[in-house]
Amino acid sequence: MAKQYKGSLTLEWFNKQKAIISLSENDIKSSSDTPSPRINWINKEEALFYDLSSENGVGNTPYWVDRDDIRVKESRPLSFQQAYRSSLVDKAGSIPGTSQVFKVEEITVEEKANDIDNMLIKGDNLLALNSLKKIFSDKADTDKVKCIYIDPPYNTGKAFEHYEDNLEASTWLTMIRDRVSSLRELLRSDGVLFIQLDEKFIFHLKLLLDDVFGKHNFVNFFTIKTSDPSGFKTVNPSPYDGAEYILMYAKSKSEYKYETIHVSSDHDFGYNQYIKNIDSYYTKWEVIGVNQFIAEREGHENTRAAKKALGEVVFNSLVSEFAIKNARSVFQGTAIGNDAGSDIIELRNKSKSKANEFVKLARDNGAIEYAYNGRQVYFYSNKVKNIDGKITPTKQLTNIWLDIPYNGISAEGGVNFSESKKPERLIKRLLQIANVMPGDIVMDSFSGSGTTISVAHKMGAKWIGIEIGDHCDTLIIPRLTAILDGSDQSGISQESEWKGGGSFKYYHLGQSIISVDSETGKGEFNWLLGKKFIQESLLLSYDFIIQDDINLFPSQLFQDEKDKPTLGKISNNNKSIYGVAFLADPKDSNLTINNEEVKTIYSTLRKQDDFKALVIYTNKGIDIAQDTIPEDLDIIKVPHAVFAELER
Incomplete structure (x- = not known):
């Protein structure tokens, strides 16, 4: 580590040195003021170069260098190792064409893998990103990366030896800044970046990404429940840390399009009315309370008697099950305010004059609105949807996620990566938010055990993964080959109906374009590269x-x-x-x-x-x-x- 450091870890913002003493902007504005909050850190204008251990991906000796230093800017060649392709073959002992399974073929000649798009790269991700920038530099915007998810080291203690806090933060910020700057260049105009962290550096990262992507391209901040307090973990000096966070930025927020996503929810007991003869003409519909209907069906006079006899849990379960199965006949009435559209207000007033009768509004676009006793009718069928093959009540996705369990994911992909493994369902949701479609490119430059690229593969997307250590050989390739032959039925495999198929190429990051003679110290170009x-x-x-x-x-x-x-x-x-x-x-x-x-x-x-x-x-x-x-x-x-x- 260089011995000379410039600057310090600080936060700057507009009029930081002033109090608010006037409502006139001109009275308090100065040409030297910072226009928006910006984070500064030690050696912010420098880059970080370090030797890496390829065995475990840990940095050995970091050096602060100029950001134009070729050691951090060069584009190295990608050295082809082998490719893997899955194809259907007849199952041993079966009649040809009657029973087939996926078999994975290893390809050792690069020319035979020219039609394969998916890429796994082993090497330092900063230099690998430089190489990818070269590959993508002449591609059309639509052929660039649609979605990037990264799960970087949450602090530099995991990538480098520990430094004093300010220097540790500065080292981490430099490392992330240089990588996300390159990642942004690889995104297509409607592409998005997700970065997951814990609480330690998430707010440092927010300010950094505001600098790199522009504050106006911030999209959302997600909170994910990752664990529950249990055993000795409950001994904390403050409330238990059971969450992690994901920042989402768009290359261009105006280009990014979000399609509304629904997730499973508990039964909504507000939908408490049931139309007994929904197939009759709407003026003939007969209404009864859902609870009363279930009570009578179970042989009880009313809801109170039914709950007493059956128990409240059982009774509520029967109500929920019935409402889901009969969602097109179950509804709730919602008050219509005076700020509603004139046609809805007219519908409300008309309904109030016709007690216990339905009135209808037919719109020009074919939609039909109903009112009952002065309230607008909302059918449960609009809330009940098919989520991963299960008919369930739903709600719109928010930015607080409690429904993706981390417990029990150790077996996903057949790999053991206990410290930072992420659930496949988490990555699937992020790719859905990014509106990733089959054929779009997904990237993860901190691939770890390969969760992101595994999910992308199962969802029919193309992918690029980068990982520095031997995880490529010991974790990711075995995981991917199990996906190719269909034997991996963990994670999202069943809900995605994954059976097998696909292919990928495996590369090592090649040699530097510069070389230094170890004896003389003389530098020269590495002419072996051409x-x-x-x-x-x-x-x-x-x-x-x-x-x-x-x-x-x-x-x-x-x-x-x-x-x-x-x-x-x-x-x-x-x-x-x-x-x-x-x-x-x-x-x-x-x-x-x-x-x-x-x-x-x-x-x-x-x-x-x-x-x-x-x-x-x-x-x-x-x-x-x-x-x-x-x-x-x-x-x-x-x-x-x-x-x-x-x-x-």
Whole structure:
């Protein structure tokens, strides 16, 4: 850890140093005021680079580095390991075509897996996200990620050795900031991000996400009951912590569309009226109280006698069961206020004049409203729905969830991940809130035991999972292959009617584009990756978006693809800074970039309407007079500049 730290953990807001002494904004406003609450922390303007243990995913030695440091910005290759594909085959001993099961095939040649979309990546998620940004940079918006869920380490003590509180928080905030910034770039315009935490850093995170996504793109804050006090856990210095929290942000809140979700609820005894002859014409309907009907059906004179004989619990159960089965005939009357629409008020007044009779309002859209004794009629059938194959009373989903049990999930997926395993039903609900449809992409860059991508697979979505440690091999792949062959019937499998099928590819994060000789300390590009890949990764590391539609040497009829420079640009306010990576590898004979080549590149890009400036990155010798270089052209020698930055 660097020994020099800048700043401190603080919260800034508008007029922090002032009291409210005037109602006039101009009287209290200052040009130096912070426009909205923002969180600051130690070394906020820096990034965090650290060595990781691939065995357990724990950071060893963190370093504060510049946010443009190539060690945290580079796009590494993804190294294909193998793929898994499930297909139906005849069950052993059965007549062909009569009984089939899913069998998982392992594919070791990447070309045979080109049609597979789902991806599991083993490696540091920050660098893996850089690689994914490169893959997604030229994709259409609709082909990007629809929903991201992450369950990061809840504090840095789980990822690093413990630091003093302010420094620990700053380390954690830096780690999360850099990752969610990349995740946001991968989202499509209607995409959303969910992050789950406990109480320790959830409010720090809210302010951080306001910075990254914009406060106006905050969507919701969910509270999830995760446990009940029991045994020794009840010994606490304050009320028991039995909840966790999920923050939801949209890439663009105006683009995100929410479809109303209903969840199971207890029977609503307010629906207490029953129409005995619902199939008759509405003016002939006969009404009796539900409780009275059940009492008479069970051979009792009234509700009190029935409850006394049967017991209140049994009686209420009979009422609930009857109401659900006869939901189209059970209703409640709701008062109609004077602020209702004129047609509903007219319906109310008409109903009041006809005691114990139904009156009807037929709307132009085909909907029918009823009133009874001056009250609007709401049928229980509007509240009773099919939830996961069960007919049940429902209510609209709120942001407080008590109905997703954490107890008993240890067997889900057939993997043991006791400390931070999440229920599959929780992830399913989040994907429903995100309006994920089959074929949409779901991502989890802290995959853990693979719950998110498992649920996405069962729901027919495409997915990308990233995990640093050996959990990929010991937990996630066995869990996914059990999903592919249909043997995993835990979690949401049965309610989703999951039988098996699908495929995925498994990658390791590849080598860095830079290498350092362990004996001499000399740095050089890792030419084993190929010049084209290094050129692209170099530009992407400096936030350029790769461009393939401009020929930098239009007058050359014959151009060798392997010798072509790579072009990228950074756009802002309709103006662009262009970047060109023009490298020579150890096998190249042309080791100099001459004046004519620079002039051609410059003049070609200068003709672009959005041109603002040009930066050329090269390791070649430069045969051009310094005083002839225009002010809007910069030539940077690499890897010297790269390694000078590392040494800094």
